[in-house]
Amino acid sequence: MGMEGIGARVARKEDRRFVTGAGRYVDDMVVPGMKHAAFVRSPHAHAEIKGIDVSAAQKKPGVIAVLTGKELKTDGIGNLICGWMIHSKDGSPMNMGAWSPLAVDKVRYVGDAVAIVVADTKAQARDAAEAVEVSYDEKDAVTDAAAALKKGAPQLHPEAANNLIYDWEIGDSAAADKAIASAAHVTTMHIVNNRLVPNAMEPRAALGHYDKAEDHYTCWTTSQNPHVARLVMSAFYNVAPENKLRVIAPDVGGGFGSKIYIYPEEIVCLWASKKSGVPVKWVADRTESFLTDAHGRDHVSEVKLALDKDNKITALKVDTIANFGAYMSLFSSAVPTYLYATLLSGQYVIPAIHCNVRAVYTNTAPVDAYRGAGRPEATYLLERTIETAAREVGLSPAEFRSKNFIREFPYQTPVIMNYDAGDYETSLKAAMKAADYDGFAARRDAAKKKGKLRGIGMSCYIEACGIAPSAAVGSLGAGVGLWESAEVRVNGVGTIEVLTGSHSHGQGHETTFAQLVSDRFGVPLDSVSIVHGDTDKVQMGMGTYGSRSGAVGMSAIAKALDKVEAKAKKIAAHLLEADEGDIVIENGELKVAGTDKTVPWFQMALAAYTAHNLPEGMEPGLKEGAFYDPSNFTFPAGCYVCEVEVDPDTGDTEIVQFVAADDFGNIINPMIVEGQVHGGIAQGVGQALLEGCQYDAGSGQLVTASYMDYTMPRADDLPSFKVSTSNTPCPSNPLGIKGCGEAGAIGSPPAVINAITDAIGNNDLTMPATPQKVWAALNAN
Amino acid sequence: MSEVSMVVNGREVSGTVEDRTLLVHFLRENLGLTGTHVGCDTSQCGACVVHMDGKAVKSCSMLAAQAAGSEVVTIEGLAPGADLHPVQAAFKEHHGLQCGFCTPGMIMAAVDMIDRHPGGLDEKTVRAELEGNICRCTGYHNIVKAILAASEAMAKGKKAA
Numbered sequence: 001m002g003m004e005g006i007g008a009r010v011a012r013k014e015d016r017r018f019v020t021g022a023g024r025y026v027d028d029m030v031v032p033g034m035k036h037a038a039f040v041r042s043p044h045a046h047a048e049i050k051g052i053d054v055s056a057a058q059k060k061p062g063v064i065a066v067l068t069g070k071e072l073k074t075d076g077i078g079n080l081i082c083g084w085m086i087h088s089k090d091g092s093p094m095n096m097g098a099w100s101p102l103a104v105d106k107v108r109y110v111g112d113a114v115a116i117v118v119a120d121t122k123a124q125a126r127d128a129a130e131a132v133e134v135s136y137d138e139k140d141a142v143t144d145a146a147a148a149l150k151k152g153a154p155q156l157h158p159e160a161a162n163n164l165i166y167d168w169e170i171g172d173s174a175a176a177d178k179a180i181a182s183a184a185h186v187t188t189m190h191i192v193n194n195r196l197v198p199n200a201m202e203p204r205a206a207l208g209h210y211d212k213a214e215d216h217y218t219c220w221t222t223s224q225n226p227h228v229a230r231l232v233m234s235a236f237y238n239v240a241p242e243n244k245l246r247v248i249a250p251d252v253g254g255g256f257g258s259k260i261y262i263y264p265e266e267i268v269c270l271w272a273s274k275k276s277g278v279p280v281k282w283v284a285d286r287t288e289s290f291l292t293d294a295h296g297r298d299h300v301s302e303v304k305l306a307l308d309k310d311n312k313i314t315a316l317k318v319d320t321i322a323n324f325g326a327y328m329s330l331f332s333s334a335v336p337t338y339l340y341a342t343l344l345s346g347q348y349v350i351p352a353i354h355c356n357v358r359a360v361y362t363n364t365a366p367v368d369a370y371r372g373a374g375r376p377e378a379t380y381l382l383e384r385t386i387e388t389a390a391r392e393v394g395l396s397p398a399e400f401r402s403k404n405f406i407r408e409f410p411y412q413t414p415v416i417m418n419y420d421a422g423d424y425e426t427s428l429k430a431a432m433k434a435a436d437y438d439g440f441a442a443r444r445d446a447a448k449k450k451g452k453l454r455g456i457g458m459s460c461y462i463e464a465c466g467i468a469p470s471a472a473v474g475s476l477g478a479g480v481g482l483w484e485s486a487e488v489r490v491n492g493v494g495t496i497e498v499l500t501g502s503h504s505h506g507q508g509h510e511t512t513f514a515q516l517v518s519d520r521f522g523v524p525l526d527s528v529s530i531v532h533g534d535t536d537k538v539q540m541g542m543g544t545y546g547s548r549s550g551a552v553g554m555s556a557i558a559k560a561l562d563k564v565e566a567k568a569k570k571i572a573a574h575l576l577e578a579d580e581g582d583i584v585i586e587n588g589e590l591k592v593a594g595t596d597k598t599v600p601w602f603q604m605a606l607a608a609y610t611a612h613n614l615p616e617g618m619e620p621g622l623k624e625g626a627f628y629d630p631s632n633f634t635f636p637a638g639c640y641v642c643e644v645e646v647d648p649d650t651g652d653t654e655i656v657q658f659v660a661a662d663d664f665g666n667i668i669n670p671m672i673v674e675g676q677v678h679g680g681i682a683q684g685v686g687q688a689l690l691e692g693c694q695y696d697a698g699s700g701q702l703v704t705a706s707y708m709d710y711t712m713p714r715a716d717d718l719p720s721f722k723v724s725t726s727n728t729p730c731p732s733n734p735l736g737i738k739g740c741g742e743a744g745a746i747g748s749p750p751a752v753i754n755a756i757t758d759a760i761g762n763n764d765l766t767m768p769a770t771p772q773k774v775w776a777a778l779n780a781n
Numbered sequence: 782m783s784e785v786s787m788v789v790n791g792r793e794v795s796g797t798v799e800d801r802t803l804l805v806h807f808l809r810e811n812l813g814l815t816g817t818h819v820g821c822d823t824s825q826c827g828a829c830v831v832h833m834d835g836k837a838v839k840s841c842s843m844l845a846a847q848a849a850g851s852e853v854v855t856i857e858g859l860a861p862g863a864d865l866h867p868v869q870a871a872f873k874e875h876h877g878l879q880c881g882f883c884t885p886g887m888i889m890a891a892v893d894m895i896d897r898h899p900g901g902l903d904e905k906t907v908r909a910e911l912e913g914n915i916c917r918c919t920g921y922h923n924i925v926k927a928i929l930a931a932s933e934a935m936a937k938g939k940k941a942a
Contacts, residue, residue: 019888020860
C-alpha cells in the first residue's frame with residue numbers, strides 16, 4: 001500500500017466542505033421561481049375520506065395550488081409498490097394493498113398524505129394546509145401486529161383478508177420438530193424486537209422541477225439510490241419516462257435505510273410542479289419524519305432451541321410475526337424473509353432450522369429496512385437464545401458458542417446461505433482479550449462493594465452483505481438486479497474521474513473509492529474525483545444499502561480499472577517500444593520492468609487523446625465502464641462484548657465498556673471502517689437502552705413523534721468503544737471486501753441485553769431496557 | 782413584517798422578515814448561509830447552533846428579530862478565507878463527521894465549549910456538554926476525540942502566543 005492507497009488511514013477528501021458549512025443538501029437547493037409545499041396529512045390512524053374542501057385554503061395568502069389524490073389519479077400517477085414478490089407457503093402471491101401517493105378514499109395511518117399545498121413561502125403553505133377541510137369517517141385502528149391477525153380486528157385493505165400479507169416459511173419443519181422432541185435440553189424464548197425510527201439527521205426532502213420548454217423533469221431528493229428512484233418513478237408511478245426524468249441526490253445527511261425507498265412526497269412534488277407550473281420544494285419537519293419515514297424492526301417471535309446431551313445445537317424453530325404498517329414499502333417484504341430467516345444459523349452448526357413468518361398490516365407507518373434490515377432481528381433472537389441456553393446448561397457463554405461454531409468453509413446452512421469464509425474463534429478470542437473477560441469476576445466484586453450490579457454479555461453475529469447476486473435474488477422474488485456499475489474516465493492530463501452507481505450519504509466514498517484508484521496507478525488522491533448521485537452523469541446504478549458499496553460498488557470500479565490498466569499498458573508499450581506484458585505501473589509511471597524506460601502516467605493519457613501515435617487500430621481516448629454482479633453474498637462476522645453497571649436503586653444502566661472484534665475481510669481505510677462500527681454500535685445501544693417507537697393502541701397516534709419523546713442516543717449515553725478487526729478475505733469479490741456498514745447495529749443489541757440480564761439475574765427483559773423496566777425486572781421476585 | 786439588522790460573519794446585514802421568522806431561516810433563506818441546518822422542531826438536535834455575541838445559541842429557537850443588533854457568527858464565518866478553525870481541522874483529522882449534517886452545529890457548540898473551559902476538558906465533560914447536539918452517524922466516539930484534541934491544540938497555541 002502507498003501513503004494514500006488501500007489500507008491507508010487517509011483523512012476524508014469530502015470533509016472540507018462539510019466542516020465549513022459548504023455541503024449541499026436538498027434543502028439548500030434553490031431553483032429560480034421555486035415555491036414551497038406542505039402536505040395535508042391524516043390526523044386519524046384509520047378513516048374513510050368523505051370529502052375534501054380546498055376552497056378556503058385556495059384563498060389563503062400566497063397559495064398557488066391545492067391538489068388532491070383525485071386529480072393525481074385522473075392524471076394517471078400510479079400506486080406505490082413493493083418490489084420484492086414473496087409467496088406464502090400455500091403458493092399464493094403476497095397480498096399487496098393499494099397505496100396511492102395521495103390518499104383518495106381512505107387513510108390508514110396518522111400522517112398518510114391527503115393533499116399538497118403549494119405557496120410562495122413554506123409558512124404560507126403550512127397555514128393554507130391547515131385550512132384544507134377534510135371530512136373523515138373515523139374507524140377503529142389496530143397498531144399491534146398480533147392483534148391485527150385476530151378475528152374481528154379492523155381491516156386495512158380489501159386485498160389482504162385478516163390483514164395478512166403473507167404466511168411464509170423456510171427450512172424443514174418436521175426435522176426441527178423431531179430434533180426438539182428428542183432433545184436433551186430445549187431453551188424456549190419469547191423475543192420482541194422493538195420498533196425503531198431511523199432518524200437520519202437530515203429530514204427527507206424533495207424538489208420537483210418540471211421544465212415546460214424541454215418537457216423534462218428534475219427531482220432533487222434525499223435518496224440513497226437515485227437511479228432506482230428514477231427507474232421506479234418511470235416504470236411504475238408514471239411520473240415521466242426515464243429519458244425525461246433526472247434524479248439528483250446531492251449531499252444526503254444520513255440514510256440508514258430510510259432513504260432507499262421512493263416515498264409519496266417526491267412523486268407528488270414532481271407531479272405538482274407540472275400541474276402548478278412552478279418548481280416545488282418540500283422539506284419534512286422532524287415530526288413529519290417520525291410519522292412518515294419507513295420505520296424499522298417490529299418483530300415478535302417464539303423460539304425453541306434444541307441441544308443434545310453434549311450441548312451441541314440440534315435444531316432451531318422460530319415463529320415470527322412482522323408488523324408492516326399500513327402499506328408495503330419498496331423492499332419491506334424481503335426484510336423479515338430473505339434478509340432475516342436466512343441468517344438464523346448465525347455462526348453455528350444447526351442441523352435443522354425452520355422459521356415461519358407472518359407479515360401483517362397495521363395502522364402504523366410503513367416498516368422497511370433499517371440499518372441491518374432483518375439481520376439485527378435474526379441476531380438478537382439467536383444471540384439472546386444462545387446466551388440463555390448457555391446459562392441454562394451451566395456452560396460459559398463463550399464455551400457454549402465455541403463448541404457450536406462453524407469451523408469449515410464453505411459451509412452450507414439449512415436456510416439458503418453458503419458461508420464462504422470466516423474464523424469465528426479468532427473474533428471471540430480477540431473480543432474476550434480486549435474486554436479482559438477473565439478479569440470480570442473481580443470487577444463485579446468491586447462494583448458490588450460500591451453498591452452496583454455489574455454484568456457482562458456477549459454476541460457473535462453474522463450478516464449477509466454485498467447485496468446481491470442478481471440471478472439469485474431474482475429467483476427469490478426481487479424485482480431488480482443488485483449489481484453495481486462504474487465508469488473510469490482518464491482525462492488528457494491524467495486526472496481521473498470515477499463515476500459510480502453507489503451513493504455516499506456519510507460513508508466517505510469520495511475518499512475510499514479514490515484510494516482504490518490511487519493504489520492501482522500510483523497517482524495522487526487529489527487527482528481522482530468521484531462522481532455520484534446524478535442520473536444525468538452516471539448512467540445507471542443500484543445505490544447504497546446493505547453494506548454493498550465496498551463489496552459491490554468498488555468491485556465494479558476495480559473491473560473498470562482492469563480495462564483502463566490494460567489499455568494504458570498497450571499505449572505505454574507502444575510509446576516505449578516494448579512488449580505490453582513487460583509494462584508495470586508504479587508511482588504514477590508506466591515502466592518497462594527491469595529497465596529505466598518509463599513514460600509518466602499523464603503523458604500516456606495525453607497520448608491516448610492526441611492519438612498521434614497509438615498502436616495500430618486502437619481507438620483514441622481512455623475511458624472504460626464495467627458492471628459487476630456478485631457471485632455470492634459476503635459474510636462479515638464478529639464478536640461484541642458489553643459490560644454494564646446497573647444501579648439497583650434506580651434501574652439505570654451504564655455501559656462501562658463496549659468491545660467490538662469484527663472480520664470485514666480486506667479494508668480500504670481503517671479510520672472510516674472504525675467510524676462505521678462506532679455509529680452502528682450507537683444505534684444498536686440506542687435500540688437496546690433508549691429507543692422505542694410507541695403508538696397508542698386505541699387511537700393509533702404516534703406517541704413518540706419528536707426528540708422530546710423518542711430517546712436518541714446522546715454523547716453521555718455512550719462510552720468510547722474498543723474496536724478491532726481481523727481478516728479472512730472474502731473469496732467471492734476481487735477486492736476481498738465483506739462490508740462494514742451495518743455490523744455495529746446488528747451485533748450490539750443482544751450483547752447489551754445479555755449484559756443487563758446477567759447483572760440483574762432476571763432474563764425477562766425487553767428492549768429498550770429503560771431504568772423503569774430494569775428496576776421492575778430486578779424487583780420482580 | 783419587521784426590519785432586522787445585525788452583523789453576520791463580520792458583515793452588516795438587514796432584511797424585511799415576517800415577525801415569526803426564526804433566526805435560522807433568516808440566515809438560510811435571506812442570507813443564503815445554508816451551513817446552518819434544521820434537524821428538528823424542538824430545539825433538541827443542535828444542528829442549528831450559531832454564536833450570538835460570543836455565545837452558542839440554537840438559531841431555531843429564537844426569532845430573527847431577537848437577534849437584531851447583535852453579532853452573529855455561523856459556520857461559514859468561523860475561520861477566515863481558506864483557513865480552518867482548529868476545531869474544524871480536528872473534526873477532519875479525527876473523522877469526527879460522516880454525513881456532515883450535524884457537523885456545523887457540533888463544531889459551533891464545540892468552539893463555545895472549549896472557550897468556556899480554559900482549563901481544559903476531559904471526556905466526561907465533553908460528553909455531558911454535548912447533551913444539546915445529536916449525531917446519528919458517528920456514535921460520538923470521534924467527535925469527543927476531535928474536541929479533546931482541538932481543546933489541547935488551542936491551549937498550546939495560546940501558550941505559544
